[in-house]
Amino acid sequence: MRRRGAVRSVALGAAALVVSGLLGACSGSDEDESAPKLRGEITFGVLAPLSGDMAERGQDLVDGAQLAAAELNDQGGVLGRQVRVVVEDGGCTAATGEQGATGLAAKKVVGMVGGLCEDAAVAAAKAVAASGTPFLVSSAPADRLIEAGVPSAFPMEATVYQEALAAVHWMGYRSTQQVAVLDDGSAAAQRLSGLVTDRIKADGLPVSRQSTDSPDLAKLAGTVTASKADFVYWTGAAEPGGRLVSALRHAGYTGHFMASSESDSPEFLKAAGGAAEDAFLTTAAGPKLLPTAADWAARFKDRYRRDPGRDAMQAYDALRALAQAVRQAGDTAPSKVVDNIPRLEDFTTFTGVLRFAADHSLTYDNYVIAQVRGGTFTLASKLRTD
Amino acid sequence: MKAKPLVAGAVALAAALAVQLGGAGAAFAAGPGSSPSDNSAHGGAVLEDVHNEPTTAVAGNVTFIDNVRGVSGYSALNFINYDKYGYDFMFANGTGGLAVWSLKDPKHPALVSKITAAELRLPGDTQDRFWEGENMTVDPKRKLVFLTRDPRGFGGTVSTGQSGVYIVDVKNPWKPEVVTFHPIPAGHTATCINDCKYLWSVGPANTGTPGQDPSWKGVPVRVTDIHDIKHPYTFDQAVDLGRHDGVTDYVHSVDVDKNGIAWASGEGGVRGYWTEGRHYDPVQKRNRVATAYDPVPYAGGTVVATNPAGTDFFDFFDHNAYHNTEKVGDFDKGELLYITNENITTCSRAGEFKIASLKGSYDGEGWRSTPENPFRLDLISHWSPWGKEGSATTGSCSAHWFTVNGNIVAQGWYGQGTRFIDVSDPRNPTQVGYFRVPAGQGVTGGSASAVYWHNGLVYVADYNRGVDVLRFDGKLAGAPDDKICWNSCDK
Structure with a gap:
């Protein structure tokens, strides 16, 4: 999607x-x-x-x-x-x-x-x-x-910044030590990758950020693998995201891979093939994911x-x-x-309590973490404790 | 020691209950709008306050200066300096809510604003009773105050109540504003971590609190990301698990030392964690990056029980602690841990102040302790006011919150009042001052919760009296601290 x-x-x-x-x-x-x-x-x-x-x-x-x-x-x-x-x-x-x-x-x-x-x-x-x-x-x-x-x-949708927060918080749950943030050079992808990178830096974790519009993802995968990153976050489009995770696994990368909501698409799964398995996704919660x-x-x-x-x-x-x-x-x-x-009192949506901050953004956003299991997206975490 | 005159001559209060009226005669703070340019001695409009003269007090080496009531008695205070005004403000929270005083005249705090418990009520609450905000934490840079809500507040219980934190914007101390109430499955106390970009919320005891693992005996550390206070996020994974010989139990307090190490105190001891930077993890046996949500163990544990009539719970209930990063006596730099062992029992057996050595705990020993093979820190000494000058023999007498200046510990002891303890010789803590207020006609009896050194004065958060302003007249042992640690020494 x-x-x-x-x-x-x-x-x-x-x-x-x-x-x-x-x-x-x-x-x-x-x-x-x-x-x-x-x-x-x-x-x-x-x-x-x-x-x-x-x-x-x-x-x-x-x-x-x-x-x-x-x-x-x-x-x-x-x-x-x-x-x-x-x-x-x-x-x-x-x-x-x-x-x-x-x-x-x-x-x-x-x-x-x-x-x-x-x-x-x-x-x-x-x-x-x-x-x-x-x-x-x-x-x-x-x-x-x-x-x-x-x-x-x-x-009632979250902001791009809140997608960045979702990504960073999930990295925290995985005890991440070094992050590589990659985007495809588009304005939207660069904005998200920038927000994520800044937020990771604020926590003192080593992070690298790279933009690429090259179709040759094997070279990029090799660079990431050599950097000893243990978490890769892709903010670009779905199809190259799928090819990227495939290239990373081919290059021997064994860490976590996560893509942004841009990759919540069959194109990602198709391009990644078997390499998509276990990949994470930051995505807005939908009825297919939410029990x-x-x-x-x-x-x-x-x-x-x-x-x-x-x-x-x-x-x-x-x-x-x-x-x-x-x-x-x-x-x-x-x-x-x-x-x-x-x-609103005692009011919940399918993701949890609905509250708005002073600027009318969602206090608790609706980004969740999906994970590819058996070739399909499944819910890994609602990222909510309310 | 010699008992000194109780009330400072310059502060002869006219009546047991005096009312302080604002310069403008305002019954409600009008905001600083005009603040520092006002002619008021306190920098702006002030609210009515009550002052209770402790004519019954017993004191040694201590001068009473003033008492202020605000909205209630208090469990804790904290302070924020405002460059724009050029002086500090004092914040207190207790059953009545939040009170804010200007310290333009530090000897005579002027109440400038408040948020009452009624204003903090949430849907479903049945009482106007905030509970209770011990170890109050603030963000002095962003000018934020955090009011920690225990599930037992507002008519709740540990199993039915709502815990969490009210984030209060005090950029304008005349007009504090609740930004949000953020529910957290923890909330007896909370402490700012990493320059207040995270909050560690802890406690209370008992199981049954919503969101807890049923195998836990108490609530450990819950980590909340408050980089962006509009969007706080609490991690689902807790910190400082298995703290009591392998069992996850009640963390009561987190206190950050001058090196940035966060010390989690509670049932089963005191354990320190790095929350930033790259460090060797003695438990995982590898170097790794520490974060607030995935901290690296440093050192710690608990000490042997000292009370011959102790209980399973109170024997190892390390209520709060202070890691002295300096060299004291012949002990190594950073070796000593000062601990409150709270024990609510008869005065002769009540909880004590303890000093322990961290030696032998730097290799993860405190994280591998089991009932069969318990690890314990070396106890250097322990002290209580029982039998000491100025002490009571009945009432509630346990050790409680303290702050340290040089080698003088200023500590609240409930009904035993405020005690000044010289720890220059850590093996032999010695009382060098005290201030206790028995109840009397027109005098509200004291129950000292927490004592704060602050700019040459001492402020006491008292559960009954509000805030007492004192002066310690004894000699300050050791090198005076440039920065006193009130809950967090972090930056």
């Missing part, structure tokens, strides 16, 4: 499409006569790309939010009112994101979830900033959203006849978090809901 920055350039048609209305009406649970009687409605907005290259992920996001709404209604709604979900096509550009958010605001939503493409999400957050509409951004990369500093926007999401994934599949993607899981958690903030506020006034988002 390629996450960082990959969706930014995807364009969508000019018009944002209003595609959905009342969600409660399509919930199978409505047929349950024992369901609590709800009085009135509370409307949440969902922003997602619904056409173009990202449409499939966008629909996944919408489905996750719809499932959360249905389950909230089964459990008595929010403040005794039925949860209603309206969806706007936010596309993947700043213009479509702004247009989608404006459309949701016009529908008087109590809050918004969604946001998948970075440009669209940032523009959407800014578009509703004046009204203070709470916006839990479920899938878009967090860094630019945090830089934007919109008081009502809360990204805690298994029951939910089964419910999702039962409803939608397909496995949920990560966007569905994030949107599901985001809508529940928004509902919890409204419950705690006891009110739908935007300012009161926003005040409660950073201090």
